[in-house]
Amino acid sequence: xxxxxxxxxxxxxxxxxxxxxxxxxxxxxxxxxxxxxxxxxxxxxxxxxxxxxxxxxxxxxxxxxxxxxxxxxxxxxxxxxxxxxxxxxxxxxxxxxxxxxxxxxxxxxxxxxxxxxxxxxxxxxxxxxxxxxxxxxxxxxxxxxxxxxxxxxxxxxxxxxxxxxxxxxxxxxxxxxxxxxxxxxxxxxxxxxxxxxxxxxxxxxxxxxxxxxxxxxxxxxxxxxxxxxxxxxxxxxxx
Numbered sequence: 001x002x003x004x005x006x007x008x009x010x011x012x013x014x015x016x017x018x019x020x021x022x023x024x025x026x027x028x029x030x031x032x033x034x035x036x037x038x039x040x041x042x043x044x045x046x047x048x049x050x051x052x053x054x055x056x057x058x059x060x061x062x063x064x065x066x067x068x069x070x071x072x073x074x075x076x077x078x079x080x081x082x083x084x085x086x087x088x089x090x091x092x093x094x095x096x097x098x099x100x101x102x103x104x105x106x107x108x109x110x111x112x113x114x115x116x117x118x119x120x121x122x123x124x125x126x127x128x129x130x131x132x133x134x135x136x137x138x139x140x141x142x143x144x145x146x147x148x149x150x151x152x153x154x155x156x157x158x159x160x161x162x163x164x165x166x167x168x169x170x171x172x173x174x175x176x177x178x179x180x181x182x183x184x185x186x187x188x189x190x191x192x193x194x195x196x197x198x199x200x201x202x203x204x205x206x207x208x209x210x211x212x213x214x215x216x217x218x219x220x221x222x223x224x225x226x227x228x229x230x231x232x233x234x235x236x237x238x239x
Contacts, residue, residue, distance in 0.1 A: 037072075042206065042216075043127055043158055043230075044076035050234065051081060051123050054154035054200070061122040064148065066114070066141075067129030068106065071097035078103050085121075087114060112140060116148045124149060125156040128230075130188070131171075131180040138183070142195040142235075149237040155197060156234045157188050161204060167229045185226065188233045197235025204228030 048058075055061035059082060065074055068086030070093055078084055084104045088094050089111040097106045109115045111133075124145045133141050145155040160167045162182035171177045183191075189202055203223030222228070 039206070040072050041076055044073045046158075046205070046232070047073070047077060047125055047127075047156070048080055050125070050154065050156055054234070054236070055122045062120060064114070064116065064121045064124040066124060066126040066145065067132075068097055068104075069093055071100040071104065071106070073127055074101045074104050085116070112137070112144075114144045114148050118147055119150045121148045122150055122153045123156070124153070125158070127158040128160060130157060130159055131177075131182050135181055138187075138191055139194060142191045142197070146192075146195040146197050146235075146237055151237055151239050153237050154200065154234055155192065155237070156232060157192070158205075158230060158232050159183050159188060161185070161226065161228055161231045163226050164229050185231050185233070188231070192233060192235035195235070196237070198238050200234045200236050202231070202233045204231050206230045 051061055051063060052058045055063075058080075061081065062083045063077075063081050063085065065077075065084065065086040068074060068088050071086065074084060074086055074097070078101045084101075086094075086097055086101075086104055086106045087109045088097070088106075089109060091108055094106050094108045097104070107115050126141075126145070130138060130141060142155070142157075145157075149155060160171060160180075160182050162168065162184060168182075171180050171182065185202065185204070189199055193199060203220075204226055205219060205223070206229040207219050207222050207225075207227065219228070
């Protein structure tokens, strides 16, 4: 559950959690009886599946992690995605990510303009990032995702589901979610569409906090029910 935010608009500084980020996440979800690494790994697996699905050659695809945090998700991706990039807005977070995943290209950025050329990425994703972006910056965030994608590239936004009561409890207990403004499914979809992306899929995810492929299989049949702990929206850049 990596996060990033516009530091000009909140007193939350992720540099303060460089050494205990996962511990703080764990403290907020202890009541669910599952470890934080489980949720990180599940979403990393989903990212890999999406890269394989939407990129012609996942071995050579340029992939961008927006709001990479200290690189927990990337630790599951770096051995499988050879051209993996990550950005975040705080120096300490980016420095820690470089130590955790030396094979990934990490760059500090200003939170407004992604430090990559137009049409330079095949796949871009943001995992639990947008709820830390001030609402006034949401459209720019998705516009930037689209800008850096090549035609045919895909953008994936993972976010908390504000209609899931357990998710809201997790957010309320998490120290660095005190600035969070949760986005609805429709809001994310509309932001991607307003950026010029064509919606490809929009499932609700993580209905079960349990390991095992059987639970992920069952979730595929539940993806339209707005009760998953989290949500995923994918958009395609057609031209």
